[in-house]
Amino acid sequence: MPGDLPVKRGTLALLLVSAGLTGSCSSTDVTTGFAGLSGTFDVTLANNFVFVTSSDRDELRVLDLASNPRTFVPAPNPLEALSIPVLDRPDALTRDVAYNAEGNDVPGPYIYARSSGSSEVSVVASARDQLRQVARLQAASIVTAFAARSPAEGSGGPSTLYYAIQDPDGIFSADTGGARVMRQELPGPDALQAAEPAAIPEPVTVFCLQPGESILAMTMLAGQGQFAVATRQASGRSGRTLLVTDLGPVADCLQPSAPTHDLSEGFGNVPVRLLVSHPRIVIPNVEAINAGRYIFGIRDEASCSAARECSGVLAVDTESSPPGQTARDLSGAPMLPIFPAGGLPTGLALVPDAPLRIVLDDGSTPPLTVPLLGVMPSSNGYISLFSASDLRQFDLSGASARSSVALLDSNEQPVVIETADLVTVTQDQTLQSTVLYEGSVPNGFYRIIYQGALPGLSGLPRDLSTPRLFEAEASAAASARAGDIIVLEGPDVLCAVDLPIASVEPVAGTTRVRFAIADSQEIPTDCASLTRFTVRVGGDQPFVLFNEAGTFLSRDVTGASSYSIPTEYFFHADTFYFDDDSNPQTPPVPNLSKFPQPPPPLRIRVAAVGREVRRGDRYAVTVISGIRNYIFTPDSTAGTGLAFYTLPGPVVAAQDRSAKMAYIAYPSADGILQVGFEGLTDNRAQSLALVPFE
Incomplete structure (x- = not known):
């Protein structure tokens, strides 16, 4: 019988068997740090640093994950945190991304900052001895999204920044087409800082969009010159998700470019507002999953007024036949959208080989390493963890429905x-x-x-001058019927004798109905003065x-x-x-x-x-239901220091298979929240596993 089937947890059960290979660690390290953040709209992580916007001050601050205690990188004046001046009002960050032959993440030398409505991009060196803006790029139009590729491992080559711009043509200039993707080659930080601005190569156009279309999100993929973009039409109601291959410069954008693959159908033909991919996924006793095989996307709720059918996280499979079908989860079925525990997703991070504390039904807490962990904050303050390697939510319960x-x-x-x-x-x-x-x-x-009592039919007034007349509005009495019961009542008394309803009749010329009682039904003398009545269900229902x-x-x-x-x-x-x-x-x-x-x-x-x-x-x-997902929320009660950590934003985590933490930007608190995976307990408010940095 389906109701008696054992709950299946996929790789969760498999990994628990090999849990002896995973050591148990403390929930978090000692940390400290205050930088006076103001405007924490985005975070990114590179070279063991968390970069965070301090938008109100036109700067970035840097949290040093290698320091103990964990703290913000100090300025030359060690009493202050280092400030990296960048473009005005930075609110979006990205970093160099690439994968080597083994499918592992290859860090690059740069992180990048942009601002909504701006045509500038700040290029910031991310090495420990070079934490500064080394270039500020001026695009031909407003930059709407960006992503960057690291130099090939050990090559010493340039980083490659791809950025999307709106139509760059002025009112009186020649028409060169609409929105497009630009490629900007950037030499290493030393060469870039030494070079004259004119020595930086000119950007080139590599992909052209359809008329009225712009790009909302981008992510780098493992394939040579490949990246994914999520577009939106000006109406906001439609858009495409595309896999693009950089085949070299194009002269103009008078004709839209053809994507390598249109992935839109895999996302249910719903526009996407955030894209994320992943390094190689290693699952014990299962064939490894290639880097970038899955592209995860947060579907854009604004395209259909936040209806459920156009929300949640989905993934497409770039190795399906044909490529771009909805990814199949552990059961072999096309994956279901992964929804947050209320609210709308505000960020998404995929963490390879993440150690996670789970609590089983018997209270035991075996160590567990999740091959690819999904971390999804949402606008109602909850944070959802899911098995991105299984392409579905966790089920932490062993019970059936x-x-x-x-x-x-x-x-x-x-x-x-x-x-x-x-x-x-x-x-x-x-x-x-x-x-x-x-x-x-x-x-x-x-x-x-x-x-x-039927709703809307309690404590109704009764006219004592017509003692056998019982009426109510027809809209409230829609569920009343013959066989129901009238109970007379007063302020502190109920009539002991019920009055069965013989029929429910419309009152001509009004919007009311009358509850008729049998002519033979007498109203007890001691109930005659009661001024109110209630209709209760009776009869055969x-x-x-x-x-x-x-x-x-x-x-x-x-x-x-x-x-x-x-x-x-x-x-x-x-x-x-x-x-x-x-x-x-x-x-x-x-x-x-x-x-x-x-x-x-x-x-x-x-x-x-x-x-x-x-x-x-x-x-x-x-x-x-028998299904227990992994959700939690910061404990905002007095004394936890988390009172303002109510509205999370984007989230990041290290991609080098050593991550025990995720870092979530909190605009509501002007801070970053460190989440220690090994100290969490699902479905509870958390404080001990969470550390704020402000």
């Missing part, structure tokens, strides 16, 4: 009666058995109240269903009736797809016998009324 039912009285106190089995929670459409399909069952809490927030869902949940909750797969178990022909050239196929597609809705039903159930008693139904 399940439900539990408790009978409570009107005061929410337990009632000890054997009636819990009367409630069914299942995806079996016949309602004959309990079936829950892993990865499709949403967490939820529901109350099913016996003879509960005597239960009312509410969700955890108290929102009315349904009153038809008894007997043959049930309430349906739409479902969709949000996690793929390992056996979601399977190999049906043992041919490695053909993709796996859906395992429909275990995981029907789409999944059937979740149905909640009360089979019958328990003999001893009283008015106001309720079944408390808890539905648990």
Whole structure:
């Protein structure tokens, strides 16, 4: 039965088996540092330094990861932190990126800074003895995105900066086409600093965009001269994601260039606003994944008013056939979008061979190294970690999807009666058995109240001059029907005699309905003076269903009736797809016998009324997905020093397979937050594993 399938965690389980190869470390090193940051909009990491914008002061500051305690690089006056003056209002950074023959990250000599709406790019030397701006480039138009390639390992060659600009043509100048990608060769820092500005080679155009199109994001890839770009049309509603190969200069942009591959379909034809790739991924007992095979992108919510279908993180596979299809996760199925725990993604980093503390269901904390860890902050303050090597969220729970039912009285106190089995929670459409399909069952809490009051029909006024007249607005009474119950009430008293509703009738010429009671129904003398009434469900549907927030869902949940909750797969178990022909050239196929597609809705039903159930008693139904993702948030309570760390921005981590930390820019705090992977606990507010630098 699908509900009884063991939870699959892919490489998580595999890596735990070999956990003895991984040593346990402290959650973080001793750190200190204050630099007076102001305007921390972006971060990048190169040569064991974290570079951060201090935009309000037109500068960069540098956190030294090799120092102990960890601190900002000092200025010549050691009482102050080093300031690197750059262009005005820097708000975006990038660094030289390349991969060697083994697929490992090759650092370069430069990091780069730009500012929204500016046509300048600052070039900053990133070596320990050269931390300064060595050039400021002036582009022909506004720079909208950039990425850079390191010199080939040991070559001593130039760095290559690619930057995207808007249409550079002036009103009265000749038309050379629209937006484009420029290539700028940059010699090493010593040569660059010694050379006259005129000695820097002129930039050349290498790729031309369609009319009305501009580039929002870029990332370097492992292939020679290859990079990816995410474009946007002026409307903001459409755009392309392209794999581009630098084939040399083009004379002008009167005709758009043809990309090497259009990757848009792999992202669901949704525009992308951030692109990230990765070094070689090494997974024990599994064939390694080549550097740059996957291109991860944050889809742009603005393209469809933040609807779910155009949000989240997806990856495309540059080695699929044809290239650019949605990457397949560990199950063999096209990966599902990875959504944050609320809010919108504000950054994305991929960390190779990241040591991560996990807590299993039994409380044990075995050491774990994740081949490629995804780190995704979001605008609601939460930070999500996911298995980028598995191309899906973590599932840290060993339990399957399940439900539990408790009978409570009107005061929410337990009632000890054997009636819990009367409630069914299942995806079996016949309602004959309990079936829950892993990865499709949403967490939820529901109350099913016996003879509960209908929403909008509580404490309604009653005219004592017409004692048998009971009316309400038709919109509020839409769920009322014959067989329901009128209960007369006063400030502190309820009538002991119910008045069954014989019919619900529209009142001619009004927007109201009348609850008629039988002519033979007498109103008790001691209830005649009560001035209000409430309509409660009765008859053959005597239960009312509410969700955890108290929102009315349904009153038809008894007997043959049930309430349906739409479902969709949000996690793929390992056996979601399977190999049906043992041919490695053909993709796996859906395992429909275990995981029907789409999944059937979740149905909640009360089979019958328990003999001893009283008015106001309720079944408390808890539905648990069985999937536990890895999320956390900074603990902003007093005394943690993290009160202003509420709105995270971009995130970076070292790419040399030694990273134990990630660094997140926090514009809300004018600071950087260091996240120690080995000190975290999932689904809790964190402080001990987090260190701020401001």
